[in-house]
Each structure stands twice: as structure tokens, then as C-alpha cells.
Amino acid sequence: MTEAQATPQTGKRVLLAKPRGYCAGVDRAVQTVQEALKLYGAPIYVRKQIVHNKHVVSTLERQGAIFVEENEEVPEGSIVIFSAHGVAPEVYEQAKARSLKAIDATCPLVTKVHHEARRFAADDYDILLIGHEGHEEVIGTSGEAPAHIQLVDGPDDADKVTVRDPSKVVWLSQTTLSVDETMETVARLKRRLPLLQSPPSDDICYATQNRQHVVKEIAADCDVVIVVGSRNSSNSVRLVEVAVDAGARAGYLVDYASEISDEWLAGASTVGLTSGASVPDDLVMEVLDHLAARGFTDVTEVTTADERLTFSLPQDLRRDMKAAAAKAAAEQASPVAASAANG
16 A cells, blocks of 8 residues: 555545556566566667656666667677567568577567558558557558558548558558547548458557546546656557546646646646556556645545456567576586485
């Protein structure tokens, strides 16, 4: 129990959203770096931020991870981890050319979108990728079939789309978008392209949808909604937008409790609190304590889904971990066997 939850009630309350924070893909990516550091030793190179969170990146840097922008910055023959957001095929080729041992921490839900892009491109479809220009995930997905994919960055972009055959066109999406805005974009596209096909299953990930859903549940009751997350985190930025669209009087994005302005809380009786999918929960607990110190001591957790999904670590890493464990067990057993033989 945190200080916030233990303090006597004052009439000022916090509606604490659940689910919040780490999703399965982020948890897997962060664990990948941590386990690689244990197994191979520092330094371990990571192309781009492993996940879009300032605190997570700085913590891993202290543990021995070195974050780079491109493979060219990684010494030849070293280990490089690709981030949860996914990479284009050419990035794998660049790593191979530099004799890098590449460990792919791409979220499996992003990998699913990559598979869809390749499959529809192989069938010669035009693919309309709904997403934000310049986002790493969009760059990675577009790289799977650049001749077939065109970006649609929001509803207004839908009017600019041109396709070769209106009967062979499909939409895919970045996994971290606002569900409502994406559906608005799809609706605009379908007015122009009535035969537009949808992806076989939702591209927007379960965690993004769940975090947006619970924020919608609490927003109308909140004077202020605080989202813990970094500004380059698409899903965190979307949570602020969703909160305001769903009725919160104001919404703010912070990395740390220390960034919260007392002016935001002036006159407020109810504060909503959540966090993006790449945020460790201890940062949320720090915000709860910060709010408690300002009188917001009545904490109610609002739950709309129970998340139990987990993803296994990348196959190459698991294989090396298993081999290292077997070697360690053999080395431990060999002195015992030698002792028995000599006895």
C-alpha cells in the first residue's frame, strides 16, 4: 500500500486507471536487454530506444546498454538489439554486413502487421498504412513493402489517397493509435473506396485499446487527467487526447511526478491517473504520493480489463541462455564427478 492509499480521506480523490503501464511487448523488450546484459556482459548495443520511455532508457544505460540510432554506430561483430517498434528488412541486412549478432525485440503484435504487409503486397494490393509520419513503427512496416504502401496520417490525409485498383486495397495501422481517430480515418477512406478491405484482425494492440477504454470510463468524472509517459510515446500522447475528448477538463503528460504543476490541481476535486504502455508502475506510485501530499488521498482503482498476455523472449536469446545454463551445470557437476572418481 502506498502513502497515498494509507492517508485518511480528505474529499479530494484520485481515479487510478487499470490496465495501465507495461504491456506484454514492452515487458518482453525490456527483459530482452536486461537478460542480454546478464548473459553477454556490457556493453550491449540497442538500435533506437528499446521502448519510448525516458526513465526506462536511462535505467538500462546505467546497467550497460548503449543506445544508437543506426547499425553503423555499432562496432563490427558486436551484439545489437532491435527495439520493440520493429525495423525494415534492410536493417537486418545492414547488421549482417557488419557481422553483428542481432537480437530482435520487436513486439509480436508489430510483427503481425509486418506479416500482413508482406502478404498483401505479395497479392499485389495497395496498402494504406494509417499512422504517424516518422514514427519508428511506421518506418519499419513501410520497409516491408515500400512499393505497395502509402501512409495515411489522420482523417484529412484520406482525401489525398490514390490507388491503382479500388477493388484491391486494404488498410493496416500503427499499433499505438487512437482507436476512435483510426476508425474516423477508415470511415473517410471508405467513402472514397467502398471496397476497402480491413486487416484480418485488429492492428491496434490490445494494450493500447484497453488503456484508452479505461480512460474513457473515468474522464468525464475528472477535473484533470495525468498520464505518465514520454512525449515520444505515441500511445501515451494518445491517452491525453482520449481523456480530453471523453470529457476531462484538462489532460497532461509527465515523465515524473516532479513535472506536475500545482496550478493544474488548483480547484480540482478529482484527478484521473494512468500511464502509457512503456511506463514502469513505480513512476505512477510516485505520482500518487505527490498527489497525496497535496490532499488527494482517496484513491479508487477503476478496472475495465484483466491483462494476462505474456510473450516469450526472442528465440536466439533463449537458445543462448539455455546453452549457457547447460554449460554452467556441466561445469558445476564436473568437479563433483572428478572428486568421486578420485575417491
